[in-house]
Amino acid sequence: MTGSMDELARILDQIGNTSSRNRKVSLLAVWIRTQTDADLMRAVRFMSGQPVSGVAERKLSIGRSILQEAALLATGIDAELFRFCRGEVGDTSETISLLLHGKTANLPLSLEAAESCYMRLFASRKAADKTSLLAEVLARQTALTTKYFLKVITGSFRIGLQQKLVEDAIAQATGESLVNVRAAANRSGDLAEVAVCARRKLLHTLEARLFHPLEFMLARPLDEMAELPAATEWFVEDKFDGIRSQVHFDSGKVRIFTRGLEDTTDAFPEIVSAFSSVRGSGIVDGELLAWQNERALNFTVLQKRVARKKVSDKLMAEVPVTFIGYDLLYRDKELLLDMPIEGRRQRLELLFEGAPSQLLISAQRRVDPEEDIESSFLAARARGNEGLLLKRTGSLYESGRRSASWLKVKRAYASLDVVVTAAEQGSGRRATMLSDYTFAVRDGERFLNVGKAYSGLTDDEIRELTKIFRSIAKERYGKVTLVEPQVVLEVAFDGLQKSPRHKSGFALRFPRIIRWRKDKKAEDADTLDHVKELYERSLTQ
Amino acid sequence: MDLQYSPEGIYVREIDLWLDPQVSKPAAWISHAHSDHARYYSQTVIGTTTTLEIYRMRWPVGDDRSQSLEPLDYGQSRDWNGSRITCYPAGHILGAAQVLIEYKNERVVYAGDIKLRKPLCGQPTEVIECDRLIIESTFGLPIFHFLSSEEARLEIAGFALECLQDGATPVFMGYPLGRGQEIVQCLTQAGIPTAVHGAIAKYIPVYEEHGYSFPGWKAYDSKQIEGQALVVVPGMRRQLESAGNNMRVAYVSGWARMDNARLRSGAEKLIPYSDHGGFDELLEMVERSGAKKIDVVHGYTELFARQLRDRGFDASAPASARVRNSEEESMQAE
Numbered sequence: 019m020t021g022s023m024d025e026l027a028r029i030l031d032q033i034g035n036t037s038s039r040n041r042k043v044s045l046l047a048v049w050i051r052t053q054t055d056a057d058l059m060r061a062v063r064f065m066s067g068q069p070v071s072g073v074a075e076r077k078l079s080i081g082r083s084i085l086q087e088a089a090l091l092a093t094g095i096d097a098e099l100f101r102f103c104r105g106e107v108g109d110t111s112e113t114i115s116l117l118l119h120g121k122t123a124n125l126p127l128s129l130e131a132a133e134s135c136y137m138r139l140f141a142s143r144k145a146a147d148k149t150s151l152l153a154e155v156l157a158r159q160t161a162l163t164t165k166y167f168l169k170v171i172t173g174s175f176r177i178g179l180q181q182k183l184v185e186d187a188i189a190q191a192t193g194e195s196l197v198n199v200r201a202a203a204n205r206s207g208d209l210a211e212v213a214v215c216a217r218r219k220l221l222h223t224l225e226a227r228l229f230h231p232l233e234f235m236l237a238r239p240l241d242e243m244a245e246l247p248a249a250t251e252w253f254v255e256d257k258f259d260g261i262r263s264q265v266h267f268d269s270g271k272v273r274i275f276t277r278g279l280e281d282t283t284d285a286f287p288e289i290v291s292a293f294s295s296v297r298g299s300g301i302v303d304g305e306l307l308a309w310q311n312e313r314a315l316n317f318t319v320l321q322k323r324v325a326r327k328k329v330s331d332k333l334m335a336e337v338p339v340t341f342i343g344y345d346l347l348y349r350d351k352e353l354l355l356d357m358p359i360e361g362r363r364q365r366l367e368l369l370f371e372g373a374p375s376q377l378l379i380s381a382q383r384r385v386d387p388e389e390d391i392e393s394s395f396l397a398a399r400a401r402g403n404e405g406l407l408l409k410r411t412g413s414l415y416e417s418g419r420r421s422a423s424w425l426k427v428k429r430a431y432a433s434l435d436v437v438v439t440a441a442e443q444g445s446g447r448r449a450t451m452l453s454d455y456t457f458a459v460r461d462g463e464r465f466l467n468v469g470k471a472y473s474g475l476t477d478d479e480i481r482e483l484t485k486i487f488r489s490i491a492k493e494r495y496g497k498v499t500l501v502e503p504q505v506v507l508e509v510a511f512d513g514l515q516k517s518p519r520h521k522s523g524f525a526l527r528f529p530r531i532i533r534w535r536k537d538k539k540a541e542d543a544d545t546l547d548h549v550k551e552l553y554e555r556s557l558t559q
Numbered sequence: 560m561d562l563q564y565s566p567e568g569i570y571v572r573e574i575d576l577w578l579d580p581q582v583s584k585p586a587a588w589i590s591h592a593h594s595d596h597a598r599y600y601s602q603t604v605i606g607t608t609t610t611l612e613i614y615r616m617r618w619p620v621g622d623d624r625s626q627s628l629e630p631l632d633y634g635q636s637r638d639w640n641g642s643r644i645t646c647y648p649a650g651h652i653l654g655a656a657q658v659l660i661e662y663k664n665e666r667v668v669y670a671g672d673i674k675l676r677k678p679l680c681g682q683p684t685e686v687i688e689c690d691r692l693i694i695e696s697t698f699g700l701p702i703f704h705f706l707s708s709e710e711a712r713l714e715i716a717g718f719a720l721e722c723l724q725d726g727a728t729p730v731f732m733g734y735p736l737g738r739g740q741e742i743v744q745c746l747t748q749a750g751i752p753t754a755v756h757g758a759i760a761k762y763i764p765v766y767e768e769h770g771y772s773f774p775g776w777k778a779y780d781s782k783q784i785e786g787q788a789l790v791v792v793p794g795m796r797r798q799l800e801s802a803g804n805n806m807r808v809a810y811v812s813g814w815a816r817m818d819n820a821r822l823r824s825g826a827e828k829l830i831p832y833s834d835h836g837g838f839d840e841l842l843e844m845v846e847r848s849g850a851k852k853i854d855v856v857h858g859y860t861e862l863f864a865r866q867l868r869d870r871g872f873d874a875s876a877p878a879s880a881r882v883r884n885s886e887e888e889s890m891q892a893e
Contacts, residue, residue, distance in 0.1 A: 034818065034821075035827065035828050035829060036807075036827055036828070037807070037827035038807075038827075041725075093701070095701060096869075099700075099701070099862065099865075099866070102700070102862060103700055103701065103702045106700065106702065106817065107702060107817050107818075107819065108817075108818075108819050109818065109819075112817070112818055113702060116701075116702035116703075116704075116816065116817075117701055117702055119704045120704070120839070490822070491822070492822050492823070492825065493823070493825070502822065
């Protein structure tokens with residue numbers, strides 16, 4: 019039996035119509051069980067925004083204008099009306115699907131046929147050919163199928179249907195543990211292959227692939243030095259205030275990925291050029307920093323270099339960037355995640371020997387039993403860095419985990435990563451912007467407010483945030499807009515107090531927004547338990 | 560006829576009659592009892608018996624005010640200042656009506672809020688031949704097409720049963736008049752225990768008078784949530800959710816046609832059913848009426864009028880017609 023794209027569309031529609039994660043997962047898992055290997059791979063690829071094996075959705079070169087032209091051909095409406103409708107709906111695929119209602123031949127579409135449609139779209143070179151091909155497809159299949167068929171092309175799938183949901187469903191459908199499925203997906207980066215291997219109990223055979231980002235290992239916050247257990251079992255390094263990144267290289271080819279697993283290669287040509295001279299292949303974990311006179315410049319300086327497709331020589335001279343390496347995850351076909359830190363460090367040092375000047379290695383030493391970590395922390399601060407990072411001796415690289423083997427010491431009093439839940443219109447110069455934010459910490463799947471602050475961000479950032487908040491607005495009460503919990507801010511504060519006003523039961527004293535953590539998602543925000551701990555501790559001091 | 564459009568309503572000058580005025584006038588036709596059509600105290604108010612009954616519940620009078628309510632039911636005609644006015648059913652909410660005004664060889668129909676699909680409760684729309692049609696366009700974009708009443712009935716009952724089987728409480732948001740009672744009717748007719756918020760429950764007797772039955776419905780009680788479906792007004796969702804109940808919320812509305820309604824309404828289940836017509840229904844009404852001139856008075860007026868002009872009708876969107884949002888639309892901002 020051949021798998022049906024129509025049925026996949028129906029399942030995805032049901033998934034959209036339920037908010038329970040468990041139900042979403044089991045709907046998908048039940049469907050997965052009935053599919054052949056080939057169809058399972060196709061479907062998983064579609065759901066990861068990969069219409070054709072090895073071809074990301076953007077490679078199809080089908081932008082808004084081709085979609086719009088094809089939709090106009092298939093529906094017979096005019097461009098002005100189309101644009102207005104899209105404005106109301108907010109999503110191009112959905113708009114086209116709604117406009118096609120009652121205008122299609124409703125012929126069935128198999129997953130295999132869907133894939134060959136994508137292949138033909140990929141293969142046709144001229145925009146006009148793509149348009150007429152797409153218009154034919156739109157007129158043939160059902161409107162509901164079209165909604166999801168197009169979401170694969172537009173990439174909205176990649177964002178909307180989280181990879182983790184698909185991983186969960188694969189685990190549930192195959193009886194493999196979620197940990198194994200995730201680890202395999204992390205290693206290989208090819209979820210379609212993972213799905214089939216999980217079914218055949220062959221996950222262990224999947225190997226790491228270069229140029230696909232691995233999940234980062236994260237550190238837990240340590241708020242008081244006195245808490246450090248068994249001081250001698252730790253290495254200590256400075257914690258840098260830059261962009262955490264992962265560099266993949268293989269004989270001249272280089273890619274740089276950020277913590278959000280986004281490819282940021284184009285923004286840092288000098289780092290690319292430095293790594294292209296390193297022999298062999300490898301994956302290095304480290305930090306991108308704006309760097310001058312042997313020290314890191316403020317993060318706000320580095321921000322000028324972020325998310326650029328092209329960097330001028332002038333900007334490169336103005337904001338010189340350095341990469342500080344602190345871990346080695348892969349070297350010459352060998353995955354090193356399970357090698358103890360000491361071995362990884364040794365190989366990292368070998369790798370960086372004689373490397374170009376843009377590549378530095380983070381200074382690491384064993385914590386001295388007599389050492390006063392408080393003064394080490396202050397020394398790191400004096401060097402312009404954020405604080406300290408402590409790494410347990412003998413520890414492994416726990417990809418994707420916030421592990422107790424890495425501890426970060428950031429500030430004298432803690433700052434928190436919080437999620438914005440509501441934004442309020444400012445006044446005066448900021449009257450047209452959403453500039454006052456109410457924010458929350460995480461408690462399981464809920465987000466509970468802990469405070470509110472006027473933005474300490476730049477006008478540009480506030481403008482950008484305002485756009486985002488409008489797009490994720492849930493409800494509006496006068497000047498206050500409730501938003502989906504998505505945007506993470508780092509907030510500093512002077513203390514904690516109990517508060518009946520906030521649902522969390524706590525309020526931050528004098529909170530101020532330090533910066534927008536674009537690299538973090540809501541699930542990375544600090545937890546209510548962490549706030550409780552901070553509070554308890556403040557009572558005993 | 561000289562039809563004058565202003566934020567105060569539509570005025571038919573020759574016969575001194577206001578259509579759904581927004582302020583008190585000497586004489587008014589009210590098409591149905593939603594608050595944006597039937598409001599304040601015109602001296603003479605003409606509408607169906609049902610509409611007038613609900614209007615009186617919403618706009619009661621004391622001894623200090625005299626007001627003449629003059630029923631005109633489906634199929635009935637009367638003279639009015641030298642014209643002949645006739646009432647026809649409009650498939651919108653219970654009691655909703657269109658009015659045909661005949662004056663000196665011209666036939667003008669004011670449709671009020673309307674759909675062509677058979678309503679869950681109330682009479683189906685009758686399309687009246689006329690020279691000039693005044694029609695709404697709340698959902699006058701080609702993206703809007705809605706479930707039939709039978710499909711909606713199945714979706715509503717199906718969702719409720721699925722939730723109850725999973726041990727969750729199904730919650731339906733409905734505006735107080737029309738949608739609310741229709742949802743209760745679908746649920747109770749399917750044998751599902753249903754608790755109804757007071758703002759919705761208060762009109763159930765009116766529906767019962769018209770022969771609709773709601774077997775076993777109970778008044779909503781915040782202490783008794785589980786094991787039944789809840790039909791509440793939109794503003795209650797946050798209150799119910801913050802009480803930590805295991806609930807699943809459905810949104811039955813024309814706006815539920817778009818996925819972004821999930822964000823706006825806070826519901827997980829979208830049931831695209833409306834008391835207003837979808838694009839094709841409005842178009843069909845216009846075509847079947849035979850009207851040469853079309854006035855589009857509400858919603859996407861400019862865009863819908865343009866669509867009609869593209870199809871050869873003399874259609875326009877009079878400026879400043881109807882400024883208030885309908886009850887249903889106001890849910891969006893909630």
